[in-house]
Amino acid sequence: MRRNIMCKGISLLLVIVMVLSGMIPAKSAEAATSSNIKIYNFIKILVSATELEIDKAQASPYMKAAMDAGIVKEVDFKDDEAYITRMDAAVLLNRADEYLHGDTVDGKLLKIVLEQRISDINKIPEGKRNAVAKIYTKGFIVGKSNGLYIQNRSFNGYDLLTTGDAKKLIALLKNTKGRAKMSPDGQLIRTTNLPKNAKDYPYILAAFPNSFYEMKFMYQWAESNYTRVEGKDYARPIKVNERMKIFETDKNGRCIYVDDWMKKVENNLKYRLNVDYRAIDNNWLNGLRNTYFLYDIASADKKTTDDIKEYMPYVKKNHIVIKSSVISVEPSTLYFDNAYRVRVYVKFKISFKGEKKPQDKLFFVQQFIRLKNISKDKWFEGVYDIELATANGNSNGSDYAVFDDSLNDYFYKGKW
Structure with a gap:
């Protein structure tokens, strides 16, 4: 794990090549603003919320603590100064949640969510889909509506995460009651403006x-x-x-x-x-x-x-x-x-x-x-x-x- 592994010129060239080849949407590169949160800062907040032991003698104490707990893996990021996407945040959040609470998602429900509830799941790299589906199922990130009567939602995994949203999501690790409520078959439940015969x-x-x-x-x-x-x-x-x-x-x-x-x-x-x-x-x-x-x-x-x-x-x-x-x-x-x-x-x-x-x-x-x-x-x-x-x-x-x-x-x- 190294920070700023490549010089800025090479990094910019790679981003341009990836955008043109369709590997990542151009939107991700263009959308970065001062409100977005970088990977390292997201991990820092995540480690603090998870209450992991930190050795400040280390060069990157929060990263080291996250890796020791299995929340971050060596192969996850080439540059932790990059801005974090929703899908990468989901991967880290899911590992942290399982570190704290264990794997609580039913296998049958996970299958339903993967097959029916996230309309753009196939745009997410295969190795990250389970984590995205679990975070969706647990009510952390439930994506955006695809319209009335539509029984799936868009996750928009390549969108960047803001610092404000990151803090709200990480707070849900402990505040499980604050998570969105999901139906037994993985659909978002609403609790306000209910029908007369609810x-x-x-x-x-x-x-x-x-x-x-x-x-x-x-x-x-x-x-x-x-x-x-x-x-x-x-x-x-x-x-x-x-x-x-x-x-x-x-x-x-x-x-x-x-x-x-x-x-x-x-x-x-x-x-x-x-x-x-x-x-x-x-x-x-x-x-x-x-x-x-x-x-x-x-x-x-x-x-x-x-x-x-x-x-x-x-x-x-x-x-x-x-x-x-x-x-x-x-x-x-x-x-x-x-x-x-x-x-x-x-x-x-x-x-x-x-x-x-x-x-x-x-x-x-x-x-x-x-x-x-x-x-x-x-x-x-x-x-x-x-x-x-x-x-x-x-x-x-x-x-x-x-x-x-x-x-x-x-x-x-x-x-x-």
Whole structure:
């Protein structure tokens, strides 16, 4: 570990070469200001916060203490007078946090975050991705929003860190209550400006507006001549796990197949809202068919397949193209209403040959479709509750699939 290992002229040349070759964004070199913090100073503050023993007789006492504790490694930096990036800060913060508290991130959650929650994770060098994902999961650095209903965030790992932000982050090593709150599947939770019915949900996500949550559950629309009992006739998302005792469940009482349910709903919408008359084929047919539930009665199951087959020639004849830009299936909204339903947000547009056509012909749907104010070749948004069920009365949960695939704007009362 050496400081200012190269002369300024050579360093500048290397930066220019790296920027031009795409190794680092030009933004990193240009963004450095007096407010940014240098690597050595970041390490100094980090060592003090970690309360490591410092030998001031050493030439670089803070660096030596950090290396002895394993927080800094010999290969980490060529020049510790350079400004520190968010991803390098994440690497050091994670090591310091594990030094103090151990490795507390669940392996399954880490995998979800790496695969689904950080949109620009592939821009970060592979050796640093785990540390970045852990710091994200622990609520240290949660990046920037990618927009409403988007279930991942941008980390912007090459951005430089300011001294003020560095101090705030390092304070979170001890102040664990000050860290951002994350959902069990690695999404940022918000705790202010909550929907009126926030108590009905296990948590409220930062990426979803109040209107998404405040749309009534299906059981709230139906009239009844008797008093409904929660846990028997219905269950809000906060209570839905209590309905799952008949299934194979995890330690929290949640069916272990819920992730599979969510994937079937997501795939169902991906197939139905991504249609191209030039490419629709048996792979599309089989993919969509696999998202719907099975009666295990040949005639009933054949009907679903036949319905999809009947839709395909209509798509080709009318040059139908449906393209989605967002499909968000949110598992924390899962509730019970004689079956299980999960809330989704979709954004898509449709084009076709000729004039206006019936919606139940343009889109594949087995149940009901009513899209208000949808226009050809224009983006359209909707929030819907998709039902999951099975025909197997002794199901352990593994065979649940899409039953009611309705896209009905009658229920949504919010504002976009």
